[in-house]
Amino acid sequence: MKPSEFDYIRAADVEEAVTALANAGEDARVIAGGQSLGPMLNLRLARPEVLIDISKTPSLQQIKWDEHGLTLKCSATQAALLADAALLDRQPLLADAMPWIGHVQTRARGTVCGSLAHADPAAELPLLFSVMGGSVFARSARGDREIPSKDFYLGMFETALAPDELLLSVRFDLPKVGTGHAFKEVAERHGDFAIVAVAAMADAGGVTFGLGGVSDRPIIVRWEGLDLSGVRDAVEELALGIDPYDDQKADATYRRRLVRKLGTRVATEALERRHAL
Amino acid sequence: MANEMASGQSPERVEDAALLMGKGRFVDDLGVPPGTLHAAILRSPHPHAEILDICATEALALPGVVSVVTGRDIEKLMRPFLVAVRSRIEHYPIAIDRARYVGEPVAVVLARNRYIAEDAAELVEVSYRPLAAAVDPEFALTNGASVLHPSQGSNLASERSFSYGEPELVFANPENRTFEIQVRYPRSMATPIECMGLIASYDSAEDAYEVTTHFQGPYAVHPVMAMALGVPANRLRIKTPPDSGGSFGIKQGVAPYAVLMGLASRVSGRPVKWIEDRMEHLTAAGSATNRVVNLKAAVDGAGRIHALDWDQIEDVGAYLKAPEPATLYRMHTAMTGAYAVSNLSIRNRVVVTNKTPTGLNRGFGGPQVYFPLEQLVRRIAIGLGLDPLEVIQRNLVPAIAMPYITASGGRYDSGDYANVVARAAQDGGLTELKARRDAARAQGRLYGIGYAACVEPTISNMGYITTALTPEERERSGPKGGAQATATVSVDALGGVSITIASVPQGQGHRTVMAQVVAPILGIDLASIRVSSELDTGRDVWSIASGNYSCRFAGAVCSAGVRAASELRGRLARIAAAKFDCEPNDVEFENSKVFPKDAPEKGIDFKRLAGESHWAASTLPQGVGPAISVTAHFSPDVLQPPDPEDRINGSAAYGFVFDFCGVEVDPDTGHIHIDKYVSAHDAGVILHQGMADGQTQGGFAQGLGAALMEELVYDEEGNFLAATLADYPLPTACEVPDLKIIHAGTKTPVTLTGAKGIGEGTTMSAPVCLANAVSDALNIEQIELPLRPSRVAAILEAQGR
Numbered sequence A: 001m002k003p004s005e006f007d008y009i010r011a012a013d014v015e016e017a018v019t020a021l022a023n024a025g026e027d028a029r030v031i032a033g034g035q036s037l038g039p040m041l042n043l044r045l046a047r048p049e050v051l052i053d054i055s056k057t058p059s060l061q062q063i064k065w066d067e068h069g070l071t072l073k074c075s076a077t078q079a080a081l082l083a084d085a086a087l088l089d090r091q092p093l094l095a096d097a098m099p100w101i102g103h104v105q106t107r108a109r110g111t112v113c114g115s116l117a118h119a120d121p122a123a124e125l126p127l128l129f130s131v132m133g134g135s136v137f138a139r140s141a142r143g144d145r146e147i148p149s150k151d152f153y154l155g156m157f158e159t160a161l162a163p164d165e166l167l168l169s170v171r172f173d174l175p176k177v178g179t180g181h182a183f184k185e186v187a188e189r190h191g192d193f194a195i196v197a198v199a200a201m202a203d204a205g206g207v208t209f210g211l212g213g214v215s216d217r218p219i220i221v222r223w224e225g226l227d228l229s230g231v232r233d234a235v236e237e238l239a240l241g242i243d244p245y246d247d248q249k250a251d252a253t254y255r256r257r258l259v260r261k262l263g264t265r266v267a268t269e270a271l272e273r274r275h276a277l
Numbered sequence B: 001m002a003n004e005m006a007s008g009q010s011p012e013r014v015e016d017a018a019l020l021m022g023k024g025r026f027v028d029d030l031g032v033p034p035g036t037l038h039a040a041i042l043r044s045p046h047p048h049a050e051i052l053d054i055c056a057t058e059a060l061a062l063p064g065v066v067s068v069v070t071g072r073d074i075e076k077l078m079r080p081f082l083v084a085v086r087s088r089i090e091h092y093p094i095a096i097d098r099a100r101y102v103g104e105p106v107a108v109v110l111a112r113n114r115y116i117a118e119d120a121a122e123l124v125e126v127s128y129r130p131l132a133a134a135v136d137p138e139f140a141l142t143n144g145a146s147v148l149h150p151s152q153g154s155n156l157a158s159e160r161s162f163s164y165g166e167p168e169l170v171f172a173n174p175e176n177r178t179f180e181i182q183v184r185y186p187r188s189m190a191t192p193i194e195c196m197g198l199i200a201s202y203d204s205a206e207d208a209y210e211v212t213t214h215f216q217g218p219y220a221v222h223p224v225m226a227m228a229l230g231v232p233a234n235r236l237r238i239k240t241p242p243d244s245g246g247s248f249g250i251k252q253g254v255a256p257y258a259v260l261m262g263l264a265s266r267v268s269g270r271p272v273k274w275i276e277d278r279m280e281h282l283t284a285a286g287s288a289t290n291r292v293v294n295l296k297a298a299v300d301g302a303g304r305i306h307a308l309d310w311d312q313i314e315d316v317g318a319y320l321k322a323p324e325p326a327t328l329y330r331m332h333t334a335m336t337g338a339y340a341v342s343n344l345s346i347r348n349r350v351v352v353t354n355k356t357p358t359g360l361n362r363g364f365g366g367p368q369v370y371f372p373l374e375q376l377v378r379r380i381a382i383g384l385g386l387d388p389l390e391v392i393q394r395n396l397v398p399a400i401a402m403p404y405i406t407a408s409g410g411r412y413d414s415g416d417y418a419n420v421v422a423r424a425a426q427d428g429g430l431t432e433l434k435a436r437r438d439a440a441r442a443q444g445r446l447y448g449i450g451y452a453a454c455v456e457p458t459i460s461n462m463g464y465i466t467t468a469l470t471p472e473e474r475e476r477s478g479p480k481g482g483a484q485a486t487a488t489v490s491v492d493a494l495g496g497v498s499i500t501i502a503s504v505p506q507g508q509g510h511r512t513v514m515a516q517v518v519a520p521i522l523g524i525d526l527a528s529i530r531v532s533s534e535l536d537t538g539r540d541v542w543s544i545a546s547g548n549y550s551c552r553f554a555g556a557v558c559s560a561g562v563r564a565a566s567e568l569r570g571r572l573a574r575i576a577a578a579k580f581d582c583e584p585n586d587v588e589f590e591n592s593k594v595f596p597k598d599a600p601e602k603g604i605d606f607k608r609l610a611g612e613s614h615w616a617a618s619t620l621p622q623g624v625g626p627a628i629s630v631t632a633h634f635s636p637d638v639l640q641p642p643d644p645e646d647r648i649n650g651s652a653a654y655g656f657v658f659d660f661c662g663v664e665v666d667p668d669t670g671h672i673h674i675d676k677y678v679s680a681h682d683a684g685v686i687l688h689q690g691m692a693d694g695q696t697q698g699g700f701a702q703g704l705g706a707a708l709m710e711e712l713v714y715d716e717e718g719n720f721l722a723a724t725l726a727d728y729p730l731p732t733a734c735e736v737p738d739l740k741i742i743h744a745g746t747k748t749p750v751t752l753t754g755a756k757g758i759g760e761g762t763t764m765s766a767p768v769c770l771a772n773a774v775s776d777a778l779n780i781e782q783i784e785l786p787l788r789p790s791r792v793a794a795i796l797e798a799q800g801r
């Protein structure tokens, strides 16, 4: 359980990180909190030749609110976001759901962007990002680009980021006024990755509903005009249409059951929390 | 005198200051001799495969690599490990020409550091010819199954049948009803925070091996190691580090590695250090046995059990690793549990399968017995329309029957089981709990109550394992019985007392408790005693029973300490008596003073008296030897070898545990919420209240883990699916509720401290107690472990919920 050999660069600023990525190409790996990459290195599931550490880069810790939403630079930790005084008021879905990510210890190091980039199908943040909408901003020596949330996830541990791109920051869109939200997950133990996680946001037009842990990437549906009376049918129909994971932790039948049971509760709760303007 | 003082108090643990300050000295913290090589083990990825060739050329070419040791190298230098039963199964610490489980060592790479060793291990090319695997223990016994050890002819490693009383007659009696249960107890393991590790070296000048490791015993495995290495036992020196970060039995499994790395040192000519990582630990350290049990009970209309019939298939994994099949035979003495049942039949089959070899694990054989037995008791209750607790109470061994001899020869030394049950129900609030259940059910919630009553055998008889042999085989190999504990108590020239014990603690606080037990005997304070629990087989007094298992510390090792301290006090008293001109018996030791009973004012300081044997040896009274050091031994007389009728008293003292709990099942997710858990114990005299409670809470946590989440899963082909802690979930502080612990001890006459053991009881009782509660909540007759939410939800699904 020792990693294979690698060179280590502690990036002083974004330029150094981006240059190092450009030079090493496929053989480089960014390390942020190391909460996912650390074990992968030790298990030799990842064997980068160069490790570019951005966790200590001062300019990348920022958390910023403006009229478009909440923007976090890539070294901002999950704990820092949870400690942000505006979170509960302005992004209550994140405030509700983020305590489900790992443990106090892992959130103290783990970054929001690292979790997004890691793209674990059972992770909470990719699901929340996909339900809430927003964009990832990527930077490479080739230039900058914005990737909308709906185009970001390509598969299990797979995103639209190119190997030489740094995920520089993420923006979570602000919910429309009056939006009701809800989140629930089932994990085997406190702090485990979700077996199934469900998030929903209900606005005047309908419900945006997302599932995590079920498939290779978050499943997002939009139910226009849905009201309380339609929740059960909508969720049942969705549950029948998906092909959930079947693994040692939980078989497909169990995951489908959780989608039905939790899904109904979450969509209902989001609708009930919606309030008129 | 002595023990009354020790009991009930909880002095601060002397062990804790170092641990809390990060100054513990675990095996990986110790320095190594110059030139030490670091080992990485290349392990089989196949459940079953012939090893055709191993090519290490590329690995050896890597800078920093010194040697690659294979099974062929090892085979030449050792004999296979001795096995407790007659069989043709050969066990080496490394695969020779065939790998039989995922994780079996195939080559040892020795390099300048572990990183390089792991890099090189990836470069060793092994060509395998995969073979079909025998994974399921029942399947492994069938004709079609792949045979692991062709020399053995089949996968059956041992079979014995036993009959005590007249079980056939009782089962045939039409007045009795037969109840039956079949269970498959899954594989789990205790997972200490510190994995295994060692530093081994070979001294070619003296043909001797030295291994520094936290090997926890039983030191009966020491001769097994020495014989495998082909040296007399005094040429295998085992030294234990000051600290060991938990074990719960598992670190007994370091023994084969001690031999392997001793030989690796011999091959390379350099000391070798090996630290097991978590993946190696989960894959190959060893585990509790999984077992298939078919249990029948003959029961009369009042719920009295008159006979039990056990059919057990024990899966020990790929080899019979010493001391297996001990997991199966440890409980042989107590197969009727806490119940007075005089007719008993047992059929034991030990099977080898393509899984990791099993070994010591907290609870050692207990959970595998109580899981079927206590579920069967619940089924009897359902069948007869009785309350399960009623059936338990009607069958408990009565207090007046103590000492009670079980059908298979166990001698339950003491106890009032009915009283423990009554105390638990009373102090634990059983009536309120039932009301809670009824109220929850009235709201349509899934709430259940479970019970478990278990006898906890403590202080193992070194002879119990020979019950696996036929009486004739035993006759030939000579009787084995007893369990020697040892302790040495010494006084120094300044009156300080040093105690050395061969008990190899892994965090249990033996040093604190031993001082607590000895202090009142010598009338001195705890601070003037220093206890060493580091064992060095080259210098200390030890015996094959030495080590830390079967809760032998409080009962056996402390008894040796009491004996040694009392003998030393006797010698000191004789020196003092000459001074005081009184009888030695009239010399009192108190508050660090020694004085004649009638004239306390004549008293002298303990340290002055103690110093005399050192400073003024020539002035000691005639005929009285020096009072410097005493080594004492303790082996309870009740530990005899098995008799010709296969009756065996497997343990010296028998504790009793009665648990009950209330659980609620989430009807959507299948999660189990433990609403209340009560665990009542008769552990004899409690020496240190805080530690006794800690043992109970910890034993519970491990029982809960086995009940709710832990399983070392193998797929049908024998691939191992639980090699990381992400795949082998352990309970954390969030999952383990507080226990209501009740002590209702009866002093055992078998030990000098009056203590029995307490560390394993709740590990034995919790899995079945929780299972019974969940079955009650779901209104079903029995259930399989572990109760992972998906499994529970499948039952809900089947019930149309």
Ligand SMILES: Cc1cc2nc3c(=O)[nH]c(=O)nc-3n(C[C@H](O)[C@H](O)[C@H](O)COP(=O)(O)OP(=O)(O)OC[C@H]3O[C@@H](n4cnc5c(N)ncnc54)[C@H](O)[C@@H]3O)c2cc1C
Residues within 6 Å of the ligand: A029, A030, A031, A032, A033, A034, A035, A036, A037, A038, A054, A074, A100, A101, A102, A103, A106, A109, A110, A111, A112, A113, A114, A115, A117, A118, A120, A122, A123, A124, A125, A161, A165, A166, A167, A168, A191, A192, A193, A194
């Ligand atoms: C015990 C434990 C429990 C956990 N439980 C949960 C849980 O319940 N839910 C959950 O979601 N997560 C869980 N995690 C994972 C944790 O949330 C991680 O912090 C997160 O997944 C990754 O963030 P990180 O900053 O640690 O990234 P790292 O581990 O440093 O990196 C992860 C991956 O993302 C890439 N990466 C990181 N930052 C960037 C960037 N700026 N640009 C490009 N690529 C980048 C890395 O190259 C790597 O491939 C758990 C972890 C542990 C150890």
